[in-house]
Amino acid sequence: MQEQLVQQPLKEVQIRKRMRIMVAIDESDGSFYALKWALDHLVDGITPTNVPSQEESSLITLVHVQQPFQHYVIPAGPGGAAAFYATPSIVESVREAQAENDAALLSRALQMCKDKMIKAESLILEGEPKDKICQATEQMQVDLLVLGSRGLGKIKRAFLGSVSDYCAHHAKCPVLIVKPPKEITKETSSKSKEWNADK
Numbered sequence: 001m002q003e004q005l006v007q008q009p010l011k012e013v014q015i016r017k018r019m020r021i022m023v024a025i026d027e028s029d030g031s032f033y034a035l036k037w038a039l040d041h042l043v044d045g046i047t048p049t050n051v052p053s054q055e056e057s058s059l060i061t062l063v064h065v066q067q068p069f070q071h072y073v074i075p076a077g078p079g080g081a082a083a084f085y086a087t088p089s090i091v092e093s094v095r096e097a098q099a100e101n102d103a104a105l106l107s108r109a110l111q112m113c114k115d116k117m118i119k120a121e122s123l124i125l126e127g128e129p130k131d132k133i134c135q136a137t138e139q140m141q142v143d144l145l146v147l148g149s150r151g152l153g154k155i156k157r158a159f160l161g162s163v164s165d166y167c168a169h170h171a172k173c174p175v176l177i178v179k180p181p182k183e184i185t186k187e188t189s190s191k192s193k194e195w196n197a198d199k
Contacts, residue, residue: 022061022142024133024163025109027101030148034178035062035109038146039116060120062109063136064102065129069094130166138172145175 021042023035038060069091086094106122113120125132137145147164164177 019144020059020061020140020142021144021146022063022133022137022140023109023146024129024148024167025062025064025105026129026148027105028148028150030150030178030180032109032112032148033180034146034148035112037178038176039112039118042144042146060113060118061136061140061142062106062113062120062122063125063133064105064122065125065127065132066098066102067128068126069098130163130170133163133167134170134172137167142173145171145173147175147177149177149179 021038023031023038025031025035102124106124110120110122123136125136133145133147136142145167147167149164150162164175168175168177
């Protein structure tokens with residue numbers, strides 16, 4: 001008689017809200033460290049792509065913003081009033097090189113996501129990085145923006161500006177700024193010192 005009273009419990013299917021995470025990628029080691037950190041630490045909220053689930057899987061959007069190529073150069077110094085314009089072949093060569101660089105950066109980032117079996121898409125924008133990233137987060141209704149930090153000091157940040165600092169104040173979603181470990185910061189600063197010494 002008890003067997004008749006036992007009923008199968010109703011299956012409650014709860015579909016979690018799909019979390020959209022945007023990670024900004026550039027040439028710096030800091031941005032790739034931020035992506036690695038996001039994949040390692042935010043992965044609990046993301047369903048791997050090979051696991052069948054009732055949940056809607058989350059998505060990582062990798063965004064890279066390239067600054068537009070200036071077609072002219074204004075030389076400094078005496079007599080520098082005239083501007084020199086790049087020929088169409090030079091402009092085309094620069095655009096091709098930028099496209100190859102962008103593809104390589106995003107390919108590396110997409111492979112990192114694929115290795116973790118995380119669904120990702122890439123987006124290439126052109127313009128001022130801080131403005132374009134903030135606009136993209138709003139247009140795509142991103143739940144979290146992840147940015148790397150270049151580890152600029154206060155003086156450099158004041159003169160050069162900081163994309164992460166700007167986004168932290170202007171993005172319409174929560175922003176996570178991932179500070180790189182000291183090893184990456186030291187490598188980056190030693191590379192820039194070597195580069196400046198070569199000039």
